[in-house]
Structure formats: structure tokens, C-alpha cells
Amino acid sequence: MRNGSNRNPWSRRTAAAGGAALSALVLGQLALTGPVAAVPGLSIKTTTGPSNSVAKSQSATCPAGTKVIGGGGAITGSGLGQVGMDIMRPLIGGDAYSVTGREDENGVAGNWAVTASAVCATPPAGLVTVSGSSTPSFGTSNWFEKSCPTGKHAIGVGGAVVGASNSEVVLEDLRINQNSVVVAGAEDGTGFSGTWWLDATAICADPLPGEQRVINDSVYSSASIQSVTATCPPGTRVHGVGGEILGGDGQVRLTEMRATTSTVVTVRAMEDEDGFGSNWKVRAYAVCAN
Template sequence: MTSTSATDSSAAKTVVLYCPTGTVSIGGGAYLTGALGQATIRQITPTTVLGRNALVVIGAEDSDGYSGTWHVTATNVCIPIPAGFRYVRVTASDPSLVWATAECAGQRIIGSGYTVSPTAKAMATGIEIDVRNRAYLSVEPSNVPGAVTPITGTVTAVCADSGLPGMVQTSASTPQDSSNPQTVTVTCPAGTQIIHIGGDLWRVRGHSVIDDFRIIQPDKVAVTGYEDELGNPDVWATEAYATCAT
């Protein structure tokens, strides 16, 4: 399911997408239109809202704001309730760098979500379906003046008693250079479709932000990094991760 917020100049925008009865959210994607590099996706979290399962997405401007109009579009991935379904959440705080992981002990990870504090940036988020069996989140403070520290990040692992059929991960990255923006797409293997999207900024990434975790098609995702308003003359790159299942 996909929905879009209002298009205006408000500093933060929230989209809540409810799952159909009998299904639960295992995560989803989101992307911004407008305010590119001057707003971030502060939250993509599967949760319960007023007794109903949903995905909550928040886009927010950086610490010195943005005068133009923009909006956030979100996509929720819902599946029939699997055996042993639960959310495991871990929160961490630090003045300069947060690394948080949430493990599905005794179970399998099938999705994830995250939330970061105001003026913080999610620099990497995703799931590892190998022996690490966990969700992860890397958070840094905005380098735009007025950013607040310490920063906080909460990562959510979506756990179940067994993995989804045919689960597999694939990834791709942009070249390491100083171009702006940097977009990379990943397509699922034949016969599978997207169940989770993750992404990462790396190398000299301090003045870059992820504006798009976009589910383009049932079997394709794109992750886009933009330089912030101060610019990033250094070498950096964007990486996208697709978790797929039959």
C-alpha cells in the first residue's frame, strides 16, 4: 500500500498506512519529493496504532529548515501474520555516532524499521538474514548549523519463527565519487519480490543524506543519497539492499 502526505512547507510530515485485517507490517519504503538534501526520512517503523497494525513514516526538515514545499510518499509491506510474529526494539544514544542492532534470538528476521531523533540522520539501515540474523541502524547528527546532540536511534527487528519462503538478499552500489545525487537500483532474482529495502551511505558521508528508500516495483528498489545544503566535495557512495522472497 502507498500513500502521500500533504504538499506544503510544514517542517515535518507523517504518513500512517494501516495493514488489512489479518496482516501485519514487516517494514516498507519512503521517499521525498522536494526539499532534496534539506529533509530526511526520520522514521519508517512498523508498529501498532490505536490497536491496528501499521507502518508510520515521518519526513522532517533539517535543523535550519526549508522554505519551499515538499511531501513524503510511503509504501507499507504487509503479510499474513506469521507464527511467532513480534517486534524487537533497541534504542541507543551518543553525541556523535549511534550504532544499534536488534536480534531475533531463537527466531528469524523478516523485516525491520527505524526511528531517529530530530536533526539526526539515518546513514545506514537494513537487515542481515545470514547468521547475524539482526536489524541494524547507523545514525549521525546533521552537519547543518543548529543540530541537536546527543542523538538517538531506535531500530526495530521484525521476527518470526521461520523465514519467509525463498528469502534472499542482493545489493548494488554507486561509484565512489563526488557526484550529486547518487541513485542505485536493485532488482530481485526471478520469481521473487521485495519484502524489505535497506540502504547505506559510505566513505566521506557526513554532508550527505538518504532521501529515498523507494520501492519502485514489486521486484525493484532504489536508494538515493543527496548532498546537504553545505555540499560534499569528497568521495562518497550510496548502496541499496533488497531482501526478496517468493
């Protein structure tokens, strides 16, 4: 069943605490429940697929005895602003995180590859994955929020834009709030005549030991490529990954959103082949814990 969605497409831009003013901000350490102990078995598994010019998916699989608690991916190669990571989410069963890349309707002459990255751990207390979908949209943009069960925190996010056969609808946002995730999309610069919707997946668990959310923004500018990192405080490591484009209006695509080290989340985006005259920026989310 599809859950309802708020049809005000841009209200999400001011929903995050502090809005555009956020920069290298650690959003207060959360009160803990249960014993304070490090999450065991934490690792980051990364895999890159073939380089060619066709739509493709790549999955990073967690070691035996561990499950996906977060994840992301990257696109490398040619035509990056024309290739969308349209699907980024954990697979059913929670053993792997999958990323799908697709070219826009104009296609790309060169080759490109998909990298998938999974944050894996021995299942923390209360681990559960919940999913939902927005209502079909004829609008140029839409967003959808999926909440965790009561008392649980969102530690990982997955999302997808559904309805177009290629990357004519851009997956712009995979935001991790404390108790929910928000996924947003927008039609590209040429628009899309069909209906489309958003799928959102929240990876939830009981509050993690030493849990903090770190959010960092690039600066608003009209640069064709922008990137930003969110770094976990000393003594903590990345458990969850999120990213967001602000002000891109469907003409900017995420090219990277993943944990690039055990303590750093990197988010990168690039304008499409026609460029984009307005200012925009990217935001990185890191869920950090012991």
C-alpha cells in the same frame, strides 16, 4: 530499557559481507525450515501526504488480515537534501508503516511531501517485532544493532534518530542482516550540541520460502544525487526493504528507500545544500522470497 551499543561509529561500514565490493550480489539462498509455500496476501501499499514546508508524518496501512513485514518511504519536492526521513518504522500492532520527514535547522523555502510504503502479507510463521535503543551519544555518529530472537530471520527494518527537534541528526542506515538489523545516524555538517540516540526495530519471522538477500551498491563518487536498485531473482518478490549511505558523514540524506515495484527496491540520497566534496555511495537491500 535501552540496550548497549558499540561506540565505534564506523566499524559498521565493513560489517556487511563483501563491504564496498558488493554489487548486484545475491547472498546465498538460505536453508528452509517447514513447508515450501509462497507467503500469501503479499502486497505493497503506498500513500503520499500533503505538500508543504512543515514537519509531517505519513502512514501506509495494510489491508485487513495482513501485517507489515517491511516498509520504507520517500521525500519529494523542494530542498530534498535538507529534509530527513528521521523516523521510518512500523506502528505498534504492525498494521501500518510510518515515515516522518523534518527539515534541517536552516529550513526549506519550497514545499515537499512524504510518501510511506508498506510491504504487507498474511502474517508469516513466527512473525514478531522487536525494538531497542542505543545509549545516548555526544559523538558525531553512532550505530545500534537489534537482533531477532534465536532461529528467526530479519525481514524488515525500522529506525529513528531521537533527541533533535529537527533534522540535525541524519538517519543514514537501515540495514537488514540475516538475523539482525543495524540502524546508524550522524550529526549533520553543522553538528548538534545535544544528546541523541537511535531506535531500531527488527521485523522477524521464521525463514521464508526461497529467502534470499540481494544487495546492490552505486559507485563511489561526489555526485550530488545517487541512486541504486536491488532486484529480486526471477520467481521471487520483495518482502523486506533496507538502505544505507556509505561515506556521507552526515552531509547526505536518504530521499528514497522503498519497494518501487513488487521485485525492485530503490534507494536514493542527496547531498545537503552546501554540497559534499568527498566520495560517497548508497546501498540497497532487498529481502526476496517466494
